[in-house]
Amino acid sequence: MTTGRQAGTGDAGVPAGAPPAGSPLAPPHRALTVGLLAIVACFAFEAMAVTTAMPVVSADLGGAGAYGLAFSMYLTASLAATVLAGSWCDRAGPAPAMLTGLALMTAGLLTCALAGDFVLLILGRAVSGAGGGLMIVAVYVLIGICLPERLQPQLFGWMSAAWVLPSLVGPLAAGLLAQLGAWRAVFAAVVPVVVVAVVLIRRQLRAAGAPAAPELTGAAARRRLVAGRVLAAAVLAAQASLTVAVTAATEPAAPAGAVLPTVLTGATVVVAAASLRRLMPAGFFRFGAGLPAVMWARLGLSVTFFGAEAFLPLMLTTVHAAPPAVAGLTLTTGAVGWTAGAFWQARTRVPPHRLIAVAATLLVGSMAVMAAVVTGPVGLGAAMIVWAVAGFGMGVGTSVAGVLTLRYSTSADRGVNASSMQLADQLGGVVGTAGAGALFGVAVARSAGADAAGGFVLMWVVLAALALVAVAAGLRTGLRAA
CATH class of the missing domain: 1.20.1250.20 (MFS general substrate transporter like domains)
Incomplete structure (x- = not known):
């Protein structure tokens, strides 16, 4: 398997007028670059557009009381999937995580687009978050494998630029769709674009095989996965208990009611930190x-x-x-x-x-x-x-x-x-x-x-x-x- 330092360095024979060999858009890297930028743009559009449309979605589906869950469940699922993707990519290469993430993200977005109540929409957001967590780790692994190190800073710059257009267009488009009662299109519109983006990088995915000796295997990989699940649960519990604590602390009649949720918040933070020890590089703490x-x-x-x-x-x-x-x-x-x-x-x-x-x-x-x-x-x-x-x-x-x-x-x-x-x-x-x-x-x-x-x-x-x-x-x- 080629490494990020070795892959794609044969740039001879580039046609006149083509991007220079020192560019991520040079012919050997063009499909990979365009595909990855499209994936990032889809993530950006979903983040901006869904946030804009969610008040209307909540009102239509009766989800005012569970509004925050549409975001926190996405994050929780993404956290757990991110941990899984790390060891999975090191064992099998980025392709399985990328393709599974695509399937989950597509299923989640379509579930949200077709949801008849807010509970189903929350479920769709969680599935979509899991897909996104798998895909974004696979994106970084694919860059490390397929793109020479000298080109990686340029690609990261372009990946940041891929957020700008969605930042400009996403909120406006989502707001107009929501006003027209067509908020379901906000979720559905992302699906074909992300599918085409993954198709563009299919050749690189096939070539990016598994390393000869992954660092984490067997029991170590399973312990990391368990730690990721515990971290996700602890993060969700910490947010809930902190919200209760702050609400109680701001009540003039009974500020003492904040004591128990504050203690629970502290306990969940300790659990999260303990889980994080297994998920960060040695020496992190x-x-x-x-x-x-x-x-x-x-x-x-x-x-x-x-x-x-x-x-x-x-x-x-x-x-x-x-x-x-x-x-x-x-x-x-x-x-x-x-x-x-x-x-x-x-x-x-x-x-x-x-x-x-x-x-x-x-x-x-x-x-x-x-x-x-x-x-x-x-x-x-x-x-x-x-x-x-x-x-x-x-x-x-x-x-x-x-x-x-x-x-x-x-x-x-x-x-x-x-x-x-x-x-x-x-x-x-x-x-x-x-x-x-x-x-x-x-x-x-x-x-x-x-x-x-x-x-x-x-x-x-x-x-x-x-x-x-x-x-x-x-x-x-x-x-x-x-």
Whole structure:
């Protein structure tokens, strides 16, 4: 089996006018690149469009009381599938995980499109999440096997760019379909595109066989799978108990009711951490250099950015009275900044570990400035600029982390390491949004709803502090593991 350093280097005989051999769009890599970009674009469209349409879906299917489950069940299933995909790709190559993920994602999307009640829609979201978790790990493994390392930064930049068009078109298209009562098309429209995308990479999937000696086999692989299931369950339980704890803490009549759910939240966090020990590279909890530091950097970046992103439109609409559509444009500036950062990191000569530290520093500064923007006179315009800078930092940091993860991997553990990186992203999103929501909810409740701005300031400051973890981790990504 060829490795990422060896595959696809025979670029002789490229026709005149074709992309240069040093491009992911050169003939040897074109089908792979287009197929992978289409897959990522489908993920992006589903994320943006489904979020936009879900209020109408919930109203039509009577799902107001279970609204959050449509998202948390997707995440939980994706977490479990991501763990499975890692060891599966290392044992059998990326093809089985990719094709099974395609089947599950298709079944889940069609279930959502045909759902007659909200419970069935939640089931479809869970199945779709499992499919997505399998496919995204297979994507990274396929890149490591089939694309030379010198081209990987470029492809990661283009993968970030694949989010921009869905970020612009997805919410608008989904909103119009929802207004016309055709929200089911939001789910169904993704299916043919993702199927065609997988067909485009069928040759590379067939050629990407299993490594000769995978790192995890037998009992070790089964223990990792069990740990993934426990982690997914613990994450779901932690979110539920934290929600109950925050609700109880904000009740003036009985704040003591928050004690038990708070204890349960702490217990589930401990369980999740214990499970995570089996799912991250050795040395992760010692803040080890090299690959463990890459995982910490990715986790810190995701906690900060996604925690802030979830509440940025709310801040602009409540504190600065911005119309929802205008507030949503701020998220688009972040997507554009993300793409710019992803392309820039592929061209700069700055060492990768310094790039991650710089990216995380941009997030620290962005969160600090955002705390001032909350009460400033130019809130909306400043927020757009600041969020574009934060997006630039994420584009740099996440792309470089992807490159380093593949660089520090071998054919025997590429799938497991790609799985760990995706887990860091997913956990970062959960911790960031749930933690930021808890901080904001408690702060606003304590002020009797009179100081929403104060709740946002607290949230931005805490997120800035958390981003410092990614700065420190970034500086350790270039060191040799002890």
